Amino acid sequence: MTETHASTMRTPAGPLTILAGPDGAVHAAGFTPDAEALLGLVHPRLRAPVRTRADLGPVTAAVRSYLDGDLAAIDGVPVEQHTDGAFMAHAWRTLRQVKPGEPVTYTGYAELAGRPRAIRAAAAACARNAAALFVPCHRVLRTDGGLGGYRWGLPVKTWLLEHERRQLGE
Structure with missing residues (x-):
């Protein structure tokens, strides 16, 4: 084993x-x-x-x-997550393409994943993501620009987003 x-x-x-x-x-x-x-x-x-x-x-x-x-x-660190649904796996791969300092909304994330009407499915992909940081679900925000949720707490999500902004000189 x-x-x-x-x-x-x-x-x-x-x-x-x-x-x-x-x-x-x-x-x-x-x-x-x-x-x-x-x-x-x-x-x-x-x-x-x-x-x-x-x-x-x-x-x-x-x-x-x-x-x-x-x-x-x-970005180059390999990630292996399994799911029973094809959309979830695709959504996780798509999430790895969201650039630091360029967060997207759940609506935008659904569009990037090729299913613009699947906003709830995109949110579920974030919620079920086991590889935080490497599959950067912290870069997905609510449609109104609010933080939304984060399994590891909003202070962590805030720190990650601010760290990325600081490094990019924003």
Whole structure:
């Protein structure tokens, strides 16, 4: 049986725990110190016993670079999430194309995903996203420009959006 590698790192937004498979693909990430709770977000086909590591190599390096101002550093990190619906998988891939400093509304996100009337499905894709930061659901806002929700709390979402704006000089 394979195992899941877990690492928690300090960030200005709080502890970030990352779960990755043996191949280095991120299965889940969230602003929590609790790797076991995060494992509950991973699709059952990807779940495996958790082994804690101090460092996840390229994944950890990418997060450090992102925090240091290289906002594109996380873009190349492989992510593996499974779902039973084709739209959800497509929506997650689409979300990785939303650029830092250019948040979209749920309506805009649905349009980017090719289903402009599927606003609720786009919101569900954000809500079911297990790989926060790497699949940047924090870059999706309510239609009125409000923050909306975020699994890891609105202070974390606010910090991430402000960090990206600061790095882009806005």
